[in-house]
Amino acid sequence: MDVATQSHLAALRDLLIYRLGELRADLHAAELAAADSRDRAPGLDDVHDMKDAATQRSDVELMSAQTRRDQDELALVEAALQRLDAGTYGDCAACGEPIALARLQAQPAAPRCAGCQAAFEKASRRA
Template sequence: MKHLTREQRNALARQLDTMRRQVLDELSNSTPGTFAQPALNAGQEVHTRADEAEAEREDGVHQAEIEIDRRRLQDIERAQLRLSEGRYGICATCGMEIPAARLLAQPTAIRCAACQAELEARSR
C-alpha cells in the first residue's frame, strides 16, 4: 500500500463505502417474488403454462441478480478489510503493487492487470 498516497487511500475508502451502500440498498429493495406475480386481466388471474413459465423465468433472473449483488458485497467488504489491514493494492498472484489507476477504476481488484488478463486467458 506504500504506493498509494493518503489521499488515494481515503478516496478509495470513500468509493468502497459508496459502493457498499449502493449494493446494500439494492439488496434491501429486492423482495423475493416481486416478479413472480401472475398476469392479471380485468381483475381476473390468468394461469397458463406461458404465464407460469414467464413468472419462473423472471424469478430466476431476480434470484441471479440478488446473488450477483451478494458477491459484489463480499468483494467490497474484502477490499475494505485489506485496506484496513494494510494489504490493499497488492496482487494476489504475483505480489506486486497494483497501480493506483487500476484500483481507482476497479476498487475491488485483487490482481494487477497482467495477472488478471493471464487468468482470464487460461479460463477460456
C-alpha cells in the same frame, strides 16, 4: 501498494464505503421485491398456462442472477476494506505486485492486477 496508491487511500476508501452502501441497498430492495412477489404471485402449480409459468420463472432467474452479482461484488468490497485496515490493500492477491492506481480508481474492490485478473477469468471460464 505503490506510493501513488498510498496518497489516494482515503479517496479509495470513500469509494468502497459508498459502493458498500449502494450494494447493501440494492440487495435489501431485491429481498423486499422477492418477498413481495412471493406474496402476490400464484404458486407455479396454480399457473396452468405454460407460457406464463415460463415467464415467471425467467423473471425469478433474472433477478437472482443480478442479486448473485451484487453479493459477489459486496464480498469483494468487504474484502477490500479489510485489506485497507490490514495495510495490504492495493497488492495483487495472486502475484503480490502493486495494482495500478488507475485500475483501483476504476475498480476499488479489484483483488488482482489486470494481468492476473485476465488469467483468473480465463481459468474460471474453462472450469
